[in-house]
Amino acid sequence: MESTKTPPGITGPQEGRNVSVVPVRPVDIGAFLPPPALDGEAMKRLLSIAEKYGQKVFPPDYLG
Incomplete structure (x- = not known):
């Protein structure tokens, strides 16, 4: 990953922080x-x- 400064024009809590630039594939x-x-940890x-946030989590085959 390439590390760079926040692009100009970006404001808010990320301003001035180092951010990671990840290449994007279409x-x-x-x-x-x-x-x-x-x-397990994730x-x-x-x-x-x-x-x-009050969400309910169900297994993928819950409705199956």
């Missing part, structure tokens, strides 16, 4: 990106965020 229209791999983090 995706075909109608295509979906693969879901990220979630290990799942705990997502569940805590969902709980914080």
Whole structure:
């Protein structure tokens, strides 16, 4: 990853901070990106965020 300063014209809490620039690859229209791999730690983090905002989390096959 390349580190750079915040681009000119960007204001707010990120102003003046170092930010990471990630190269972007285009995706075909109608295509979906693969879901990220979630290990136990990532799942705990997502569940805590969902709980914080009052969201309910269900398994992928819940309605199946």
